[in-house]
Amino acid sequence: MNVLELKDVTKKYGGFTAVENVSLELEPGKVLSLLGPSGCGKTTTLRIIAGFAAPDGGTVQIAGEDVGQLKPYERNVGLLFQDYALFPHMTVAQNVAYGMRYRGTPAAAIPSRVKQMLSLVQLAGMEARYPSQLSGGQQQRVALARALATDPKIVLLDEPLSALDAKLRLELRIELKEILRSVGATTIVVTHDQEEALSLGDEVVIMHAGKIVQRGAPTQIYQSPASKLVAEFVGRSNWFQATRGSSSIAGFTSYVTSDGVEIRAKSPPSDRDGRVNLCVRPEHIELMDSAVTEAPRDADHNSIAGVVLDVASLGPDVHVVVELPGKARFLAIRKNVRKIPGLAPGQCVRVLFSASDVLVF
Amino acid sequence: MLSTKERLNADVTVRTKALVGAKPILSKRRVDILLAIAVTAIIAVTALFLLFPVVVTVLMAFDARDYIGPFPPTELSTRWFGKLLEDAYIWAGFRTSLLLAIATTAAAAAMGALAALAISWMSPRWRDFVTTMFLSPLVLPGVIIGFGLLMFFAAFNQVPVFLKLFAGHLIITLPFTIRMTLVGLAGISQTLREAALSLGANERQVFFTVTLPLAKNGIAAGAIFAFAASMDDLTISLFMSDFQTYTLPLALTTLIKSSFDLTIAAAAVALMGLTIVLLIVLDSVLGLERAMGHGTNRIR
Numbered sequence: 192m193n194v195l196e197l198k199d200v201t202k203k204y205g206g207f208t209a210v211e212n213v214s215l216e217l218e219p220g221k222v223l224s225l226l227g228p229s230g231c232g233k234t235t236t237l238r239i240i241a242g243f244a245a246p247d248g249g250t251v252q253i254a255g256e257d258v259g260q261l262k263p264y265e266r267n268v269g270l271l272f273q274d275y276a277l278f279p280h281m282t283v284a285q286n287v288a289y290g291m292r293y294r295g296t297p298a299a300a301i302p303s304r305v306k307q308m309l310s311l312v313q314l315a316g317m318e319a320r321y322p323s324q325l326s327g328g329q330q331q332r333v334a335l336a337r338a339l340a341t342d343p344k345i346v347l348l349d350e351p352l353s354a355l356d357a358k359l360r361l362e363l364r365i366e367l368k369e370i371l372r373s374v375g376a377t378t379i380v381v382t383h384d385q386e387e388a389l390s391l392g393d394e395v396v397i398m399h400a401g402k403i404v405q406r407g408a409p410t411q412i413y414q415s416p417a418s419k420l421v422a423e424f425v426g427r428s429n430w431f432q433a434t435r436g437s438s439s440i441a442g443f444t445s446y447v448t449s450d451g452v453e454i455r456a457k458s459p460p461s462d463r464d465g466r467v468n469l470c471v472r473p474e475h476i477e478l479m480d481s482a483v484t485e486a487p488r489d490a491d492h493n494s495i496a497g498v499v500l501d502v503a504s505l506g507p508d509v510h511v512v513v514e515l516p517g518k519a520r521f522l523a524i525r526k527n528v529r530k531i532p533g534l535a536p537g538q539c540v541r542v543l544f545s546a547s548d549v550l551v552f
Numbered sequence: 553m554l555s556t557k558e559r560l561n562a563d564v565t566v567r568t569k570a571l572v573g574a575k576p577i578l579s580k581r582r583v584d585i586l587l588a589i590a591v592t593a594i595i596a597v598t599a600l601f602l603l604f605p606v607v608v609t610v611l612m613a614f615d616a617r618d619y620i621g622p623f624p625p626t627e628l629s630t631r632w633f634g635k636l637l638e639d640a641y642i643w644a645g646f647r648t649s650l651l652l653a654i655a656t657t658a659a660a661a662a663m664g665a666l667a668a669l670a671i672s673w674m675s676p677r678w679r680d681f682v683t684t685m686f687l688s689p690l691v692l693p694g695v696i697i698g699f700g701l702l703m704f705f706a707a708f709n710q711v712p713v714f715l716k717l718f719a720g721h722l723i724i725t726l727p728f729t730i731r732m733t734l735v736g737l738a739g740i741s742q743t744l745r746e747a748a749l750s751l752g753a754n755e756r757q758v759f760f761t762v763t764l765p766l767a768k769n770g771i772a773a774g775a776i777f778a779f780a781a782s783m784d785d786l787t788i789s790l791f792m793s794d795f796q797t798y799t800l801p802l803a804l805t806t807l808i809k810s811s812f813d814l815t816i817a818a819a820a821v822a823l824m825g826l827t828i829v830l831l832i833v834l835d836s837v838l839g840l841e842r843a844m845g846h847g848t849n850r851i852r
Binding site: 241243263267268269270273277279280289290292293294338341 | 741744747748749750751752754757761765
């Protein structure tokens with residue numbers, strides 16, 4: 192049975208529709224990421240599930256029970272807030288125990304449960320500290336322990352890692368995933384950060400303008416985005432505006448960009464006759480020094496001549512901006528390894544990418 | 553490699569040379585120094601100006617002359633303090649003032665806290681309107697409030713003077729308690745309330761376990777201001793008092809008009825001492841910075 196079921200949930204604020212006909216279901220123990228830009232309705236969806244906002248239409252069921260009319264404290268939903276929302280006048284132990292006091296945990300069982308929760312989030316011995324005495328990462332763990340202590344049916348995480356710095360974020364992301372898995376929490380992560388969404392979720396739901404635009408596994412979302420919108424939002428991409436080209440090779444569709452460059456895609460031709468948008472991910476691109484080699488040109492390979500504009504080394508990756516014919520700019524991401532020779536601005540290169548890596552919208 | 557200090561030194565040398573080389577009449581750096589001196593001087597003069605009446609009062613209270621002579625006193629004594637202890641008129645005023653301030657503070661703190669809580673729940677448009685209304689006694693001249701109350705109480709027979717004083721003082725102290733509680737409440741993040749609700753506490757439980765403990769400092773700060781305002785008030789008390797029930801400021805004013813006597817200076821010094829003791833006690837119990845400031849409820 193599904194732990195959570197939203198059916199055609201709609202929420203309006205005045206004339207603005209924040210959430211429109213959203214349906215979701217979630218199996219026990221699964222982690223679902225709700226990803227979208229700000230204002231896409233993901234936070235409203237979270238607030239509807241938590242009970243802070245009442246839907247104008249549709250039904251919300253938690254563990255088979257219709258909770259649409261229940262107050263937040265009448266449903267057992269654990270919430271992790273972006274700012275952690277720890278009670279500043281209570282110790283760590285009191286914070287973690289807070290929910291248990293009201294969710295009917297016997298008073299005698301509370302101290303041992305607090306201890307258990309704190310060791311789960313690796314904060315054993317911090318019981319007597321106040322939130323102001325903890326680091327950001329520690330505060331987040333206390334908030335997680337507090338949310339999990341009442342054994343909620345669903346755990347809702349609101350931008351769980353966004354308040355942390357980059358290095359800590361990676362550490363806590365791995366830890367957060369482990370903890371959620373170890374307690375078997377059914378979880379919804381709401382975030383605008385694609386890395387957070389893709390890494391934490393077993394499945395990802397992309398929202399835009401109050402609607403769900405795609406749902407799928409993280410790799411699927413990235414590799415086969417359902418629309419231009421999704422492709423734009425998840426990952427980096429290079430875009431070409433193009434029309435259908437004349438040359439035809441079996442299994443390929445040919446397009447001509449507005450700058451006259453021919454690009455082949457492996458996907459079947461789009462139904463639309465007019466303009467299409469071609470998308471190529473920067474990490475699918477190979478750059479070759481055109482002075483050294485003449486690029487192999489088989490049917491599967493696209494090859495465009497260009498000039499290197501800028502090279503930026505970001506540690507593991509090198510971002511190379513290449514100017515293509517018609518002043519179009521193109522980003523290629525290469526691994527920063529010794530065996531790939533470096534490039535310099537002004538150098539003439541060949542931009543190579545496989546036809547199967549071209550996405551057509 | 554140069555150490556940081558060496559590099560700093562080198563930097564200073566280079567800059568100094570550049571200055572010497574340019575030789576302007578008033579270098580940028582010199583303007584800065586002059587400005588700093590001017591600002592310090594202004595602060596010093598302001599501080600002196602503020603402290604002057606206090607210093608004069610304290611010195612005069614120890615004046616040995618038996619009339620109000622020119623400042624400074626020629627001889628010192630504690631005779632006026634002795635007289636103050638025996639002065640039944642001042643003591644009666646003090647007793648009334650203290651009782652009145654305590655009653656007013658308690659009532660204003662409770663009512664102000666509740667009003668502020670209600671205001672914080674209102675929609676922004678109503679919130680502004682109601683806040684302005686509640687805070688209006690701050691800008692309304694005391695004479696008008698006093699006169700209005702006098703007319704109002706004249707409609708009833710035999711209202712006890714203490715009750716009239718209490719009503720008047722409540723009007724002028726409520727803005728302080730409301731304002732400070734609002735400031736305290738504003739420091740409480742909305743997510744704290746929501747976190748508590750999601751953890752199973754109902755609205756009432758959230759109020760007593762989260763909102764009230766966190767607003768406590770704001771309420772206390774408001775109470776301090778209310779107490780001070782009540783002890784200090786002259787205008788309202790002037791309208792509400794009679795010859796039997798009067799406040800300390802009223803007694804002191806009457807005294808200065810009727811007799812050339814320095815008991816009033818002694819009383820002022822005693823009041824100052826009392827205030828300092830009160831502040832020290834508050835500081836040790838609550839932390840004055842915390843009570844007056846409003847950054848106490850933030851974690852980060």
